[in-house]
Amino acid sequence: MGGSVDAANRTDRRTFLKKTGACSVLTAGLAGCVGTEGNGNGDGNGGTPTDEPTDGDTTAGTTTEMAGPERVVIGQPASLTGQWDFLQPAVSQSTDLAVQEINEAGGPLDATLEVQRRDTAVDPQQARQVVRQLVDSDEVHAINGLFSSEIVPLWDFLQEQQVPVVTPWPGTTFLDTRGGDKGTDDLGDDEWLWRTVIGDTVHTSGAAEAMIDEAGIEQMGILSATSAGEEGWTRQFVNWYESLGGEVVEVVSAQGGQSSYQSQLDRLFENDFEAWALSFALEDATTIIRNWDEGGYGRQLLMEDGLRDPGLIDAVGDVAEGAWIAAGSTEGPNFESFLPKFRDAGDASLHPWGVAAYDATNVIALAIHHAGEASHDAIQRSLGDVARGGGTTVTTFAEGKEALDNGEEINYEGAVTNVDFTPHGNVWGDVAVDRVTPDGFENEFTIGADKLQAEIDDY
Numbered sequence: 001m002g003g004s005v006d007a008a009n010r011t012d013r014r015t016f017l018k019k020t021g022a023c024s025v026l027t028a029g030l031a032g033c034v035g036t037e038g039n040g041n042g043d044g045n046g047g048t049p050t051d052e053p054t055d056g057d058t059t060a061g062t063t064t065e066m067a068g069p070e071r072v073v074i075g076q077p078a079s080l081t082g083q084w085d086f087l088q089p090a091v092s093q094s095t096d097l098a099v100q101e102i103n104e105a106g107g108p109l110d111a112t113l114e115v116q117r118r119d120t121a122v123d124p125q126q127a128r129q130v131v132r133q134l135v136d137s138d139e140v141h142a143i144n145g146l147f148s149s150e151i152v153p154l155w156d157f158l159q160e161q162q163v164p165v166v167t168p169w170p171g172t173t174f175l176d177t178r179g180g181d182k183g184t185d186d187l188g189d190d191e192w193l194w195r196t197v198i199g200d201t202v203h204t205s206g207a208a209e210a211m212i213d214e215a216g217i218e219q220m221g222i223l224s225a226t227s228a229g230e231e232g233w234t235r236q237f238v239n240w241y242e243s244l245g246g247e248v249v250e251v252v253s254a255q256g257g258q259s260s261y262q263s264q265l266d267r268l269f270e271n272d273f274e275a276w277a278l279s280f281a282l283e284d285a286t287t288i289i290r291n292w293d294e295g296g297y298g299r300q301l302l303m304e305d306g307l308r309d310p311g312l313i314d315a316v317g318d319v320a321e322g323a324w325i326a327a328g329s330t331e332g333p334n335f336e337s338f339l340p341k342f343r344d345a346g347d348a349s350l351h352p353w354g355v356a357a358y359d360a361t362n363v364i365a366l367a368i369h370h371a372g373e374a375s376h377d378a379i380q381r382s383l384g385d386v387a388r389g390g391g392t393t394v395t396t397f398a399e400g401k402e403a404l405d406n407g408e409e410i411n412y413e414g415a416v417t418n419v420d421f422t423p424h425g426n427v428w429g430d431v432a433v434d435r436v437t438p439d440g441f442e443n444e445f446t447i448g449a450d451k452l453q454a455e456i457d458d459y
Contacts, residue, residue, distance in 0.1 A: 075134030077145040082121035090354025098361035105398035108368035148172035148229040168356030171200035180425025194425035197356040206431025207326035208240035219273040275300035317438040329430040334395040338415035359414035
């Protein structure tokens with residue numbers, strides 16, 4: 001996959017910038033390099049980032065050479081409020097950790113990396129406004145964020161921006177054949193969105209395998225929310241479960257935000273099945289599980305991956321004991337070195353999306369350095385180059401920057417997956433099946449990515 005210039009030219013330019021001292025490197029500590037977690041009413045950082053190197057000019061026989069940007073800005077649409085706000089702390093902490101490490105290594109293009117974090121509440125209309133503000137006012141070089149429920153209704157709008165989006169959030173099957181660079185050098189077929197977390201197609205396949213092959217359950221019912229992410233999980237799980245020989249007897253859908261779901265549970269449990277699946281956000285899932293316990297319905301429970309959060313244990317860990325959750329494993333090639341650094345950085349509860357945010361931040365920074373400039377087009381062209389295999393294997397920005405400056409091509413392997421992007425900008429990863437206990441989640445078994453990859457045709 002070609003960048004905007006060949007490898008030799010990129011290296012020569014970076015080396016030249018270093019020798020001439022063209023970039024100003026600011027203090028690389030975490031404080032002062034990460035934008036405020038605001039509500040979108042202020043830019044949180046001040047100043048205007050420079051997207052392109054300035055061209056040299058000649059005055060009285062003296063040449064002023066090209067200079068790179070002093071700061072590079074990543075925009076982060078965030079779930080600071082709303083029904084998914086309980087997941088944001090780990091994503092913020094992982095992002096900020098990556099930013100600190102990147103700046104300590106000198107930053108992409110020897111510039112200071114900053115993050116501008118703005119609240120979308122995972123509301124599509126608010127997300128549209130935030131993206132406009134990040135692109136038009138903050139002039140971000142790339143975006144790290146956006147949920148399924150925001151991406152699907154805003155797809156055409158996001159394509160119009162032509163700004164690279166690398167997100168740790170979306171599971172939606174909508175992205176199975178949308179996104180990435182299609183494996184070509186031509187920007188004309190690019191779709192500008194990449195994800196560093198496995199999609200629903202992968203982990204719902206793992207969940208279905210768990211129910212059929214491990215538990216021997218042949219009939220199930222499902223209670224699902226009507227939001228895009230939850231409907232997508234349900235639809236894909238049904239497809240995989242029934243393709244493996246199981247039967248979904250009934251799917252009951254309901255809008256979120258209700259004080260009780262007893263009537264929906266009554267309707268679901270009128271049917272004969274061995275286990276049931278629950279696909280709702282945490283607050284509603286907590287209400288449903290309590291209603292389920294109070295009604296004495298019984299039967300094995302399988303929960304969607306978004307519920308793998310300590311908040312579930314705190315709220316209903318004893319009631320939901322024995323339930324299963326199939327989610328992308330957090331333990332990628334670089335997880336063991338990432339985990340202690342994450343714990344030292346704060347007290348957020350870790351989940352797969354948090355680890356994927358660390359990878360997304362590093363991939364963006366490496367793509368900028370690989371490109372040799374901070375333009376949207378150049379970054380988009382370089383995202384596949386730094387992570388798809390081949391070249392020197394690196395697990396940190398510091399390693400990657402050193403290799404690139406030495407004229408090498410690189411292969412970034414992440415903390416949650418190996419970040420080996422498919423042509424559609426997707427990644428593969430293992431699926432961990434955990435059991436709920438009053439004290440936390442305990443791993444039952446793991447289904448390897450290789451097995452699932454062999455079963456999925458286009459992703």
